[in-house]
Amino acid sequence: MTDRVLITMDDLETAVRANAAFEQSAFQTAMVSSLDDAVGVLRTSEPDVVVLTGALQESTADELIAAARERSTSTLGLLEPSSGEPRGLAHRLGLTAWMVKPVDPGDVVATAQRLIERRRLQERTGIVGESPAIQEMHVKIEQMAPAASTLLIEGESGTGKELVAFGVHQISARHARPFIAVNCSALPETLLESELFGHEKGSFTGAAERRLGRFELADGGTLFLDEIANVPAGQQAEPLRAIGTGDVEGVGATKKRRGEGRVGTAPNAHEQKHVGDGRER
Numbered sequence: 001m002t003d004r005v006l007i008t009m010d011d012l013e014t015a016v017r018a019n020a021a022f023e024q025s026a027f028q029t030a031m032v033s034s035l036d037d038a039v040g041v042l043r044t045s046e047p048d049v050v051v052l053t054g055a056l057q058e059s060t061a062d063e064l065i066a067a068a069r070e071r072s073t074s075t076l077g078l079l080e081p082s083s084g085e086p087r088g089l090a091h092r093l094g095l096t097a098w099m100v101k102p103v104d105p106g107d108v109v110a111t112a113q114r115l116i117e118r119r120r121l122q123e124r125t126g127i128v129g130e131s132p133a134i135q136e137m138h139v140k141i142e143q144m145a146p147a148a149s150t151l152l153i154e155g156e157s158g159t160g161k162e163l164v165a166f167g168v169h170q171i172s173a174r175h176a177r178p179f180i181a182v183n184c185s186a187l188p189e190t191l192l193e194s195e196l197f198g199h200e201k202g203s204f205t206g207a208a209e210r211r212l213g214r215f216e217l218a219d220g221g222t223l224f225l226d227e228i229a230n231v232p233a234g235q236q237a238e239p240l241r242a243i244g245t246g247d248v249e250g251v252g253a254t255k256k257r258r259g260e261g262r263v264g265t266a267p268n269a270h271e272q273k274h275v276g277d278g279r280e281r
Contacts, residue, residue, distance in 0.1 A: 125167030
């Protein structure tokens with residue numbers, strides 16, 4: 001897929017140098033002479049990034065940036081050193097990113113490429129936003145995705161822990177395998193072991209056939225255990241052992257089986273408090 005960039009020519013020298021650098025990096029480029037023209041092009045095409053080289057104090061800049069936001073197109077503003085507080089101006093305009101002139105064309109290309117990669121990451125994970133906290137979260141998701149270790153995600157109920165776990169799964173090598181999410185709060189204590197590890201036929205009343213548990217269903221993929229701290233401490237031993245060893249033993253089974261899925265867990269509050277009062281192992 002060829003990345004596409006739209007460059008305004010309000011600062012002609014900067015625009016020409018940036019355009020040459022983008023073309024050298026195999027981008028598909030388009031240059032427009034005014035912000036009004038840029039708005040028109042943006043509404044009829046789908047560039048990945050709009051680079052604004054000047055005229056950011058004009059009202060048309062607000063219209064262009066708003067139109068880009070509606071189309072999930074990133075905006076990179078190249079600000080004049082005399083424009084006051086750059087961060088404040090960039091925040092007011094709603095720019096996705098900004099740089100202060102003079103700028104190195106190679107740095108402009110590298111920044112635009114990062115914006116494109118971040119936008120695509122947002123599309124894959126479903127976690128959308130431009131705030132520093134969201135950007136930091138995307139960085140952590142990218143860092144965690146290649147690892148095979150168990151993932152602990154902290155956060156209050158409703159803050160999107162499952163979405164983060166799914167995001168890690170989506171950009172990992174496991175993305176083609178199942179993502180299995182389990183709300184541990186919704187599992188009756190009497191069925192917890194069977195739901196997580198499965199059971200053999202006839203192992204208890206009503207077990208009419210062998211059933212796979214969530215650990216096995218997530219084989220090769222990701223198993224997400226949400227609200228794990230709500231599981232009674234006495235019943236956390238088996239999930240803890242399975243996480244640590246990768247061995248799964250269903251109810252009524254005579255031998256252990258291997259579960260090769262990655263496990264993510266999430267308490268609904270800070271886990272140190274739950275560990276301290278004995279509610280979480």
